[in-house]
Amino acid sequence: MSRRVRMILLVVGLLGAVTVLAVGVSGLPAFGGHHHPYRDLAVAASLRHATANVVSAVNFDQRALDTFGEETILVASVAGVAALLRPVRRERRRRRPDVPVMDSTRLLTAVFFPVTLLIGIDVMAHGAITPGGGFQGGVVLATGIHLLYVGGRYRLLERMRPLPLFEITEAAGLVIFIAIGAAGLAVAGHVFTNILPQGQLGRLISSGTVVLLSGAVGMAVVSSVVILLAGFLDQALALEEVPDTDQDSDGAEEAAR
Amino acid sequence: MTAVLGYYPYAVAGAIVLLGLVGIAISRDLVHAVVCLSVCQSGTYVFLLAVGFQYGGVAPIFGSTVHRGTPVVDPVVQALSLTDIVVSAAVTSMLLALVIQIAKRRGTVDPDELRSLKG
Amino acid sequence: MIIVITVLLTVVLIGAAVVVFTRRPARQAVTLGSYGVLLSVLFVAVQAPDVALSQLAVGTAVVPLMVMLAVRKISALRRSGREDR
Numbered sequence: 001m002s003r004r005v006r007m008i009l010l011v012v013g014l015l016g017a018v019t020v021l022a023v024g025v026s027g028l029p030a031f032g033g034h035h036h037p038y039r040d041l042a043v044a045a046s047l048r049h050a051t052a053n054v055v056s057a058v059n060f061d062q063r064a065l066d067t068f069g070e071e072t073i074l075v076a077s078v079a080g081v082a083a084l085l086r087p088v089r090r091e092r093r094r095r096r097p098d099v100p101v102m103d104s105t106r107l108l109t110a111v112f113f114p115v116t117l118l119i120g121i122d123v124m125a126h127g128a129i130t131p132g133g134g135f136q137g138g139v140v141l142a143t144g145i146h147l148l149y150v151g152g153r154y155r156l157l158e159r160m161r162p163l164p165l166f167e168i169t170e171a172a173g174l175v176i177f178i179a180i181g182a183a184g185l186a187v188a189g190h191v192f193t194n195i196l197p198q199g200q201l202g203r204l205i206s207s208g209t210v211v212l213l214s215g216a217v218g219m220a221v222v223s224s225v226v227i228l229l230a231g232f233l234d235q236a237l238a239l240e241e242v243p244d245t246d247q248d249s250d251g252a253e254e255a256a257r
Numbered sequence: 258m259t260a261v262l263g264y265y266p267y268a269v270a271g272a273i274v275l276l277g278l279v280g281i282a283i284s285r286d287l288v289h290a291v292v293c294l295s296v297c298q299s300g301t302y303v304f305l306l307a308v309g310f311q312y313g314g315v316a317p318i319f320g321s322t323v324h325r326g327t328p329v330v331d332p333v334v335q336a337l338s339l340t341d342i343v344v345s346a347a348v349t350s351m352l353l354a355l356v357i358q359i360a361k362r363r364g365t366v367d368p369d370e371l372r373s374l375k376g
Numbered sequence: 377m378i379i380v381i382t383v384l385l386t387v388v389l390i391g392a393a394v395v396v397f398t399r400r401p402a403r404q405a406v407t408l409g410s411y412g413v414l415l416s417v418l419f420v421a422v423q424a425p426d427v428a429l430s431q432l433a434v435g436t437a438v439v440p441l442m443v444m445l446a447v448r449k450i451s452a453l454r455r456s457g458r459e460d461r
Contacts, residue, residue: 010282021271030263032312039331054317055426058336070340077347084354131425139433228350236445269385273392280396288401316423330423339430346434353446360450
């Protein structure tokens with residue numbers, strides 16, 4: 001199919017999509033209306049379990065099974081990326097000198113590195129009472145660790161980021177999540193029931209299992225993002241192709257020999 | 258006027274999704290296509306949050322300023338969006354790893370040159 | 377509030393068009409980062425701080441970094457492929 005035919009097909013498809021979207025959207029209630037039945041139910045259920053952050057309650061208390069599915073997607077895709085980006089026989093590590101970085105950048109990253117780590121832990125721990133939770137705190141922590149890379153200290157980053165530790169943490173996060181769900185099943189008859197005492201609205205120790213599930217997801221998310229970025233950093237910075245004397249067109253043939 | 262304004266966020270969200278699709282269709286570089294897919298997904302976040310918004314509503318975090326009777330925006334769509342953002346980053350990284358593998362094996366990342374299934 | 381949200385929506389739409397029509401992926405990483413920041417501001421205006429936090433960390437820091445690293449690796453592969461020929 002030539003490019004011209006594809007473009008014509010694209011225009012036809014777009015027109016059809018626009019028509020269908022317009023018809024569908026015109027049936028929606030107008031933007032900013034007052035009728036939100038799910039909101040009323042979710043807020044009432046969250047206040048019953050003394051969780052101030054309703055979004056965290058929806059994620060880890062009311063829809064915990066779906067969050068478990070999403071965490072599994074995350075872990076599975078990290079396994080896929082790790083398999084795709086592993087160094088093959090044709091690649092070798094190279095000794096790279098540290099790239100010269102401006103002094104102001106180094107100073108800023110040295111200042112912001114501990115601050116970002118603390119903010120990440122704070123966002124993760126206070127997931128039930130302020131905006132935050134496992135997902136957000138996890139990505140903030142992982143990004144904070146990679147400030148070392150921005151500051152030009154890639155060797156230090158490699159040493160501070162032992163990959164086996166992070167692989168274990170990722171698996172541990174998933175297993176703890178499952179364990180809390182199974183405990184809810186054992187105690188109360190439904191998976192992911194909020195079985196711990198809920199405490200008072202707005203206190204740090206409140207909302208029962210939401211904080212624990214949020215911590216487990218945070219562990220898994222930090223490890224996942226660090227492993228993902230480690231795969232890409234390795235490929236782009238540390239590995240290089242070994243030039244062959246007789247060049248094969250397909251590396252798989254050579255690996256099979 | 259306000260009737261049109263009532264559907265403007267949905268139209269913008271649909272436009273972002275269609276822009277992403279157009280970008281994938283006309284791209285000449287697979288990495289560009291992956292980034293356009295990411296833009297397409299962001300259109301769905303805008304759509305979800307637009308569905309849940311209420312004029313005069315505040316963020317659904319209860320505390321000293323937001324009491325039980327204060328109108329809040331819909332928390333369910335926010336929960337859907339925020340887990341989706343993290344998961345889509347993982348899927349994007351998987352697609353990028355696939356593109357790197359394609360570059361290693363075929364030497365090109367132009368979708369027009371990659372048409373035949375080879376080896 | 378309605379004006380702020382409308383303006384932000386328009387800016388986000390323009391940002392999406394800029395990202396899609398930037399051809400070179402190395403430049404697209406930068407525009408993707410700024411598009412992520414614009415989206416975060418929109419999410420704050422729509423009273424969704426959790427989503428804004430998530431989008432800020434992921435869409436502005438993690439994904440553009442991965443795109444840049446992938447682009448760098450692919451251009452290194454193309455260079456070594458051209459030298460060997």
